[in-house]
Amino acid sequence: MSKQFQFKLVLLGESAVGKSSLVLRFVKDQFDDYRESTIGAAFLTQTVTLEDQTTVKFEIWDTAGQERYKSLAPMYYRNANCAVVLYDITSSATLEKARNWIRELQRQADPSIVIALCGNKSDLAARRQVSEEEAKKYAEEEGLMWAETSAKTGDGVNEIFTAIAKKLPLTAPPPSARAGASRPGGRTGVDLNKQTTAQPGQEACNC
Amino acid sequence: MSAVETSAFRALLRPGDTVKVLLDAFAIPPGTDPTTGAPLPPADAVALLADAERVRRASEDARNRRLVAVVVHNEGSEEGSVFVFRARSTGKQLEQSDILRVFPVFGNLNISMAQIRRTTLMDSLRSGSLPQAAPGFLSLTITQDDAASISQTPLTLCTQQVETLRVLLTECKRLKELADAPPISTAPVLTTFSWLSPYTARRAPLPPLFSIPEDLRIARTPLHGRLSAAFAGQPGDDAGDVVRIRDEWIRVKARDEAGTGATRLSIRIGTFNVNGNLPSQDLSLWLGAQPLQPYQSQGIVTMAPALPPLLTDLGKIARSDFEEVMTPATAMTDNFQSPVSPDPSVISPLAGSTSILSLVSPTSPESSSSTVSSASATATSPQSSVPSSATSTSSTATLTTASSSEKPDLIVLGFQELDLSTEALLYANSTAREEAWMEAIYAALGQSKDSEKEKGKNKGGYVKLASKQLVGMLIIALVKTELRACFDQVQTAAAGTGIMGLMGNKGGTALRMRFTPPVASPSRSSSRNPSILSISSAQTTSTTATGAQSSKSVKLRKPGSTILTFVNSHLAAFDEMVDRRNADYAELTKRLRFELGTLGGESAGSELLFGDGEGADAVPPTPTASAGAPMPAGTTCGVFESDVTFWLGDLNYRIDAPDGDVRTILASDEWEDGRLETLVIYDQLKAAIRANKAFGTFQEGTLAHHPTYRFNAGLLKDELGYDLKRRPAWTDRVLWASNNFTRVQQTSYTGHPQYSISDHKPVSSDFTLNMDVFDLPTAEKSADRLYRQLRGLEDAHEDHNAHVSLKVLESSVDLGKIGHTKSVTKQVTVKNIGRIPCAYRLVPIDGESAPHPDWLKVEPMAALLLPDEIVQLTLTTTIDNNCAARLNTQNKELNCTLILHTIMGKDHFVAVTAEYVPTCFGTSLSRLTRLPGPIRTGGDLLSEERAINAPREIMRLINWMMSSSVRMDKVFVERADEDIIDTIRECLDTGVDFPFTPDEKEDKVPVAFGETLLRLLNSLPEPLVRADLQPQCVLQTSRDEAFEMLDAFEPAAVNVWISVTAFLHFVCQSSAEPEAKTLAVARLFAPVLLRDDAREVSPVGRRNFLLAFIRP
Structure with a gap:
C-alpha cells in the first residue's frame, strides 16, 4: 500500500507574475493568454505521485497579488506547509516584491515552511531583467528552493512541484493527511466528505 | 429523437448511470365511449390492434409522447432497467417527476411487441386528409409479474421506430440474461437494484420541508447566522452549509410557486392567575365576548350589580385605561339595552349587534378585520377559491372585510393557580375545577355548557378543541363550531418545574394543533367547510430562472397546513428569582414535547400527491415518502417546531426599579405622561429578552396597561389597590414567535382591571394570523423539481x-x-x-x-x-x-x-x-471643548488649559433659541422636521450660520432646534451627569443640595448643565402652562442628561434632581 500525504501550499507574489497561470498549468495543464487578475483567493488541489509510489496531494491557495489585498495574505498562508513565491524574470521589481514576501513568511509563517522561489515567464528570456545567477544566489543565501518556470510552455512547472513534494517531511505525515480528502482548515478530525454522505436526505436529493 | 432530449435525459440520471437505448413512443390515453361517455378500459395491445384510428389520434397529441430508455448501472456487475418518462417540448428541462415508470430488468420482466394492422389504418387514412406515406405503428407491452417489484400494471405504448425497438429488445434480453445468471452471492435479487431507489423514492427529501416546520429558533435566525464558522483561508463546513442554504431556498421557492393566496385566522389569547378562586364574575370582557350585562353609563365604568363591584380605589386607573380604548366605540352604549340580570347563572340574551370585542380592537378598522367570516357572512364563492386574474403582488389580500366586531376564530386561555390545594399537587391530574371554569367560559360566550351536544343549535358558537391541566395550570382551546374541521393533530404536553424541579406547582402545559384551510369546492355545499378561507387572487411571484410554473396560476387541491403551538406556563415567583425564571423557561422549552407518532391516521395526503391527472401511468407513491404519512411511533417534537408559537401565562417577571419608584410612577400625576414606558425599561422579562437569557426567540407587544399583580382586597394596599408587600409587576404576559410564512399581527394587548376574582388581573390579547395558502401537491412537485435544478450544488x-x-x-x-x-x-x-x-x-x-x-x-x-x-x-x-x-x-x-x-x-x-x-454628534464633551473650531474645519486639538468653557455647538443652539423673538410654545411638544434638523446639524459641524431668522409666528424651526439639542446631548458618549455621580444626585432632597452636587462635575459639564437647565427653566417659566411644560421637559431630558445605561439608578430620583433646576 503506497503512502498518501496532504499538504497546504500557498502561492504568493506580485500581481501579474503568473501565479494563477502556474496553478492552471499544474492542475489542468492549460494556459490562457488573457487571464483576469485574481481578486480573491482560489482553492485548488492536485496530486503528485513520486517514484516510490508515494502520493502527495497539494491543497493550493492561489492568492491575489495586488497590494491592496496584502493584509489578507496572512490568513491564507497561515498553517501552510509550503509556499511558492513567484517573480517575473522580465521585471526586476517583482523580485524585490518576492524578497518582501519571503521575509514576511520567514517572520510570520510556520517555521518549518518549505519555500520555493520561482522565476516565471522563462519563455520570455529575451526580455529578461533578472539573471539566473542573481536569483539563484539569493535563494541559496536564504536556503530556498529555486527554479525558473514557464506557465505558458509548461517548462519546469511539474518539476518544481515534484521537487517540493520530495522536500516535504514525508516521514511524519501531518495530521490532516489522515483525513483523506478533507479540506485544509476543516477542523481537525472532521472529515467533511464523510459528513456529507451522512447527511439525511442528501442521498435522495442527488437524484 | 433530438440530441437535446437525449442530453436532457442524461442530465436527469445520476452519475454512473448510462443510457443504452432511447425509444420515441407514445401512450394511448384512456378514452371514453363516444356514445355513452363511459370510460373505456385502458388500452391494451389486443384492443389497439383493432383500433388503429385511436392509435393515430394519440400519436398526434404531443402530450402523449413518451420516451422509453434502457439505463444501465455498472458497479462491478451490470444491471439494467427500463425507464418510461414523459417527453417535454424542446428546450424544457426534464424533471424527476417526468419519470413515470421504472422496470428493473430481471425475473419476470416481459416486453412483447405487435404490429398494428396497417390495412385498417390505411382505410382510415384514406378517408382523412393525411399524408400518403402512412407510418407503421408497433405496440409494445411491458409486464412485470414479480410481486416484490415496484410496478405491476402492464404498460402498453406505441411506436413507429421499428429499428430502435429491436435494439431495445436485444439490449433488454442481454441484461435479463445477466440478471438471471446463477447468483454469485446469496443476496436477494431486489437489493442489488438499490441504485434505482433515487429515481423511485423521489419524495424522500420532502417531508422535513413541509410536514414539521423548521425550529423557530433556527427559522428566526438569518440564513448566514445558521452557517458554520468560517473565515478567510479557512472554509467551514461547506458541505453542511450548502445543505442549509439549499433547503431554505427550496422551501421558500416551492411554497411561493405553489401559492394560491392567503388566509387569516383570528385568535384571542387570555391568561389569568386565579389564585385558587372560582369564577365569580362574568368572564365575557376577558374573553372578548359580548358582556352578559351592559355597562350602565358612558365613560364611567360601573360593573352591573350581579358582579362583585370593582374596587373603588381602582376606579381611577380603570377609567383612564378604559377611556382610551373606548373612544372609538363610544356609540356602543346605545346597543346595550338588554335588561340587567341580577343572577350570574341566568344568561341574558345577547344584546345588540356590537360585540365587546370592539372595545379592545384598535382604532384602525382594517387591522382588526378578519377574512374568516362567520356562518352568516357570504360563503366563499367558487370564484374566490380559484385564483382570478387580478394581480396582487402583496402577500395577502382580502376579499371579504368583516366588521371589527367579528368574533375570534380560536380562543386560547391559560390559567394558573387554578387549584392551590395540596391534593391537587399530589394528584396532578384532577380536573375538578376545570369544569367550573369551562361553565363560566361557555356562559360568557353565551352558550350553555351542553350546547356542544346539541348539534345544529350551536351555530356561531364555540366548541372545546382541547385542554391540558397540570396541577394549577390549565390551557384550554376553543374553536368556532364551523371551523372545528380545520383543526386536527391536536396534541397536548405538560411539564413541571416546581418543587425539586419536577413538581407541578410551577411549569407549563401546552397545546399543538394543525390548521388546514379547507379547499372550497364549487360543487359542494359550503355547510361542512364554511367560508373560512378567503383566497386572494395572487399570481405566483416566482422568480425562478427556469420557472416552468411561474406564469401559471396554481389550483388548490390540498392546502398546506400551519402548525400552531400554545404554551401556558407559571414560572418561579419572587423578585430576586429572575435567574430561576429564566432557567424554568429553558427547562420547559426542552421538556414540553408532543408525541407525533400516532398522528398518521388522520392525514390523507398520499393519494393527493400524485393527483396530476396522470394517474394511469404514474409511479405509485412509496408510502413512507409522502408528507402526510404517519411518523414512526415515538416521534416527538418540541414547542418550537411550529409555524407560530404563543407563550402565555404568569411568567412572574417583576420590575427592577425601587418599590417606591414603581408606585410613584404608577400613581402620580407627574408621571401621567409616559409612566408605563418608563417602567417597561426596568421590566425583567424585557431585560431577559435583550440579554438573550430567556424568550430570546419571542417578541411581545407594547405594554400599555398597568401591572396586573398584585392586588389586595384588604387594607394593606396602596391607592391603586396594589398589595403593599409586593412590588407591582407585569407578571401575566402573552408573547409570540413565528416564521416567515406566518405573519402575526397583534391587534390588542391589555389587562382587565375590572376583575377582582384574584390577586392578579386577567390579560388578553387579540391576534390576526396571515398565512400564505399553498397547494401541497404543487409545492412538493416544485420542491422535487427545484432539488433537481440544484443538481451539482x-x-x-x-x-x-x-x-x-x-x-x-x-x-x-x-x-x-x-x-x-x-x-x-x-x-x-x-x-x-x-x-x-x-x-x-x-x-x-x-x-x-x-x-x-x-x-x-x-x-x-x-x-x-x-x-x-x-x-x-x-x-x-x-x-x-x-x-x-x-x-x-x-x-x-x-x-x-x-x-x-x-x-x-x-x-x-x-x-x-x-x-x-x-460630526459633533457622538463626540465627547472633553473633545468638543478642545476643538479649535467647528469639527469639519479640523486642526489640532487645543491643550487642556486652553479648552473652551462649553462646547460651542450646544451654546449656539441655546443662544439661537434664547433670542427674544423665538416662539417656544411648541418646543418639546411637537414633532420636529427631520430636514430642518439636518440643516441645523450641518451648520453646527461646519460653523456656517444658521439659515433661519427667529420669527414670532414660526414654530417649526424652534421645534427642530429643541430636538437637535436633545439629540446632541443624548449622543454624548458619556452622559452629562456621569453614571458614577448619579446615585449621589438622586439622594439630594432640596434645591440647595442639588446645586452643591455640581461641585463634583467636570468644569465643562457644569457649564453645560447650568446653560441647559437655565434655558429649560426659562422655557418652562415662560410657558402658558408652566407645570405641564416642566413635566414634559423633565420627561424628555432626565433620561438624557442623567442617562442610566445600566438601569440602576432611581428614575424618580433622576427626574427630581433635574426638576430642582428647571422647576419655575
Missing part, C-alpha cells in the same frame, strides 16, 4: 477544481462621503457564470471579526444562484451614536475588504472605501 466539493464559478463584477466600491445621519447605498453585482448552481456567503477575515465593519450593512449575506443568475449585493452605511463616537476620533479614511466565499469554491474580495465626515 452539493456534489461540487468532490472536485474542487471544476465548475463553481461566481463572478463579482465590481471588485471595489467607493461609498464616497458618509456621515452620521446620511445613509449611503451602493450595489455590487454577483453573477453565477458557471454551469451549475452555486452559493456564496460572506466570511470574516479571522475568527475575531465580523464579516463587515459596524458602519456597513451588507445584504444578502448568503445566497444561492442558479447558472446565469445575478444577485445584487447591497452595501448600506449605518452609523449610530456609538459608531460615530468611535469614528469621530479615528482616521477619516474608512476601508475594508469584504470576503465573499463561494461555497466549495474561491474567495472573492470586494474592497470598500469611504470617507467619514466627522
Whole structure:
C-alpha cells in the first residue's frame, strides 16, 4: 500500500507574475493568454505521485497579488506547509516584491515552511531583467528552493512541484493527511466528505 | 429523437448511470365511449390492434409522447432497467417527476411487441386528409409479474421506430440474461437494484420541508447566522452549509410557486392567575365576548350589580385605561339595552349587534378585520377559491372585510393557580375545577355548557378543541363550531418545574394543533367547510430562472397546513428569582414535547400527491415518502417546531426599579405622561429578552396597561389597590414567535382591571394570523423539481477544481462621503457564470471579526444562484451614536475588504472605501471643548488649559433659541422636521450660520432646534451627569443640595448643565402652562442628561434632581 500525504501550499507574489497561470498549468495543464487578475483567493488541489509510489496531494491557495489585498495574505498562508513565491524574470521589481514576501513568511509563517522561489515567464528570456545567477544566489543565501518556470510552455512547472513534494517531511505525515480528502482548515478530525454522505436526505436529493 | 432530449435525459440520471437505448413512443390515453361517455378500459395491445384510428389520434397529441430508455448501472456487475418518462417540448428541462415508470430488468420482466394492422389504418387514412406515406405503428407491452417489484400494471405504448425497438429488445434480453445468471452471492435479487431507489423514492427529501416546520429558533435566525464558522483561508463546513442554504431556498421557492393566496385566522389569547378562586364574575370582557350585562353609563365604568363591584380605589386607573380604548366605540352604549340580570347563572340574551370585542380592537378598522367570516357572512364563492386574474403582488389580500366586531376564530386561555390545594399537587391530574371554569367560559360566550351536544343549535358558537391541566395550570382551546374541521393533530404536553424541579406547582402545559384551510369546492355545499378561507387572487411571484410554473396560476387541491403551538406556563415567583425564571423557561422549552407518532391516521395526503391527472401511468407513491404519512411511533417534537408559537401565562417577571419608584410612577400625576414606558425599561422579562437569557426567540407587544399583580382586597394596599408587600409587576404576559410564512399581527394587548376574582388581573390579547395558502401537491412537485435544478450544488466539493464559478463584477466600491445621519447605498453585482448552481456567503477575515465593519450593512449575506443568475449585493452605511463616537476620533479614511466565499469554491474580495465626515454628534464633551473650531474645519486639538468653557455647538443652539423673538410654545411638544434638523446639524459641524431668522409666528424651526439639542446631548458618549455621580444626585432632597452636587462635575459639564437647565427653566417659566411644560421637559431630558445605561439608578430620583433646576 503506497503512502498518501496532504499538504497546504500557498502561492504568493506580485500581481501579474503568473501565479494563477502556474496553478492552471499544474492542475489542468492549460494556459490562457488573457487571464483576469485574481481578486480573491482560489482553492485548488492536485496530486503528485513520486517514484516510490508515494502520493502527495497539494491543497493550493492561489492568492491575489495586488497590494491592496496584502493584509489578507496572512490568513491564507497561515498553517501552510509550503509556499511558492513567484517573480517575473522580465521585471526586476517583482523580485524585490518576492524578497518582501519571503521575509514576511520567514517572520510570520510556520517555521518549518518549505519555500520555493520561482522565476516565471522563462519563455520570455529575451526580455529578461533578472539573471539566473542573481536569483539563484539569493535563494541559496536564504536556503530556498529555486527554479525558473514557464506557465505558458509548461517548462519546469511539474518539476518544481515534484521537487517540493520530495522536500516535504514525508516521514511524519501531518495530521490532516489522515483525513483523506478533507479540506485544509476543516477542523481537525472532521472529515467533511464523510459528513456529507451522512447527511439525511442528501442521498435522495442527488437524484 | 433530438440530441437535446437525449442530453436532457442524461442530465436527469445520476452519475454512473448510462443510457443504452432511447425509444420515441407514445401512450394511448384512456378514452371514453363516444356514445355513452363511459370510460373505456385502458388500452391494451389486443384492443389497439383493432383500433388503429385511436392509435393515430394519440400519436398526434404531443402530450402523449413518451420516451422509453434502457439505463444501465455498472458497479462491478451490470444491471439494467427500463425507464418510461414523459417527453417535454424542446428546450424544457426534464424533471424527476417526468419519470413515470421504472422496470428493473430481471425475473419476470416481459416486453412483447405487435404490429398494428396497417390495412385498417390505411382505410382510415384514406378517408382523412393525411399524408400518403402512412407510418407503421408497433405496440409494445411491458409486464412485470414479480410481486416484490415496484410496478405491476402492464404498460402498453406505441411506436413507429421499428429499428430502435429491436435494439431495445436485444439490449433488454442481454441484461435479463445477466440478471438471471446463477447468483454469485446469496443476496436477494431486489437489493442489488438499490441504485434505482433515487429515481423511485423521489419524495424522500420532502417531508422535513413541509410536514414539521423548521425550529423557530433556527427559522428566526438569518440564513448566514445558521452557517458554520468560517473565515478567510479557512472554509467551514461547506458541505453542511450548502445543505442549509439549499433547503431554505427550496422551501421558500416551492411554497411561493405553489401559492394560491392567503388566509387569516383570528385568535384571542387570555391568561389569568386565579389564585385558587372560582369564577365569580362574568368572564365575557376577558374573553372578548359580548358582556352578559351592559355597562350602565358612558365613560364611567360601573360593573352591573350581579358582579362583585370593582374596587373603588381602582376606579381611577380603570377609567383612564378604559377611556382610551373606548373612544372609538363610544356609540356602543346605545346597543346595550338588554335588561340587567341580577343572577350570574341566568344568561341574558345577547344584546345588540356590537360585540365587546370592539372595545379592545384598535382604532384602525382594517387591522382588526378578519377574512374568516362567520356562518352568516357570504360563503366563499367558487370564484374566490380559484385564483382570478387580478394581480396582487402583496402577500395577502382580502376579499371579504368583516366588521371589527367579528368574533375570534380560536380562543386560547391559560390559567394558573387554578387549584392551590395540596391534593391537587399530589394528584396532578384532577380536573375538578376545570369544569367550573369551562361553565363560566361557555356562559360568557353565551352558550350553555351542553350546547356542544346539541348539534345544529350551536351555530356561531364555540366548541372545546382541547385542554391540558397540570396541577394549577390549565390551557384550554376553543374553536368556532364551523371551523372545528380545520383543526386536527391536536396534541397536548405538560411539564413541571416546581418543587425539586419536577413538581407541578410551577411549569407549563401546552397545546399543538394543525390548521388546514379547507379547499372550497364549487360543487359542494359550503355547510361542512364554511367560508373560512378567503383566497386572494395572487399570481405566483416566482422568480425562478427556469420557472416552468411561474406564469401559471396554481389550483388548490390540498392546502398546506400551519402548525400552531400554545404554551401556558407559571414560572418561579419572587423578585430576586429572575435567574430561576429564566432557567424554568429553558427547562420547559426542552421538556414540553408532543408525541407525533400516532398522528398518521388522520392525514390523507398520499393519494393527493400524485393527483396530476396522470394517474394511469404514474409511479405509485412509496408510502413512507409522502408528507402526510404517519411518523414512526415515538416521534416527538418540541414547542418550537411550529409555524407560530404563543407563550402565555404568569411568567412572574417583576420590575427592577425601587418599590417606591414603581408606585410613584404608577400613581402620580407627574408621571401621567409616559409612566408605563418608563417602567417597561426596568421590566425583567424585557431585560431577559435583550440579554438573550430567556424568550430570546419571542417578541411581545407594547405594554400599555398597568401591572396586573398584585392586588389586595384588604387594607394593606396602596391607592391603586396594589398589595403593599409586593412590588407591582407585569407578571401575566402573552408573547409570540413565528416564521416567515406566518405573519402575526397583534391587534390588542391589555389587562382587565375590572376583575377582582384574584390577586392578579386577567390579560388578553387579540391576534390576526396571515398565512400564505399553498397547494401541497404543487409545492412538493416544485420542491422535487427545484432539488433537481440544484443538481451539482452539493456534489461540487468532490472536485474542487471544476465548475463553481461566481463572478463579482465590481471588485471595489467607493461609498464616497458618509456621515452620521446620511445613509449611503451602493450595489455590487454577483453573477453565477458557471454551469451549475452555486452559493456564496460572506466570511470574516479571522475568527475575531465580523464579516463587515459596524458602519456597513451588507445584504444578502448568503445566497444561492442558479447558472446565469445575478444577485445584487447591497452595501448600506449605518452609523449610530456609538459608531460615530468611535469614528469621530479615528482616521477619516474608512476601508475594508469584504470576503465573499463561494461555497466549495474561491474567495472573492470586494474592497470598500469611504470617507467619514466627522460630526459633533457622538463626540465627547472633553473633545468638543478642545476643538479649535467647528469639527469639519479640523486642526489640532487645543491643550487642556486652553479648552473652551462649553462646547460651542450646544451654546449656539441655546443662544439661537434664547433670542427674544423665538416662539417656544411648541418646543418639546411637537414633532420636529427631520430636514430642518439636518440643516441645523450641518451648520453646527461646519460653523456656517444658521439659515433661519427667529420669527414670532414660526414654530417649526424652534421645534427642530429643541430636538437637535436633545439629540446632541443624548449622543454624548458619556452622559452629562456621569453614571458614577448619579446615585449621589438622586439622594439630594432640596434645591440647595442639588446645586452643591455640581461641585463634583467636570468644569465643562457644569457649564453645560447650568446653560441647559437655565434655558429649560426659562422655557418652562415662560410657558402658558408652566407645570405641564416642566413635566414634559423633565420627561424628555432626565433620561438624557442623567442617562442610566445600566438601569440602576432611581428614575424618580433622576427626574427630581433635574426638576430642582428647571422647576419655575
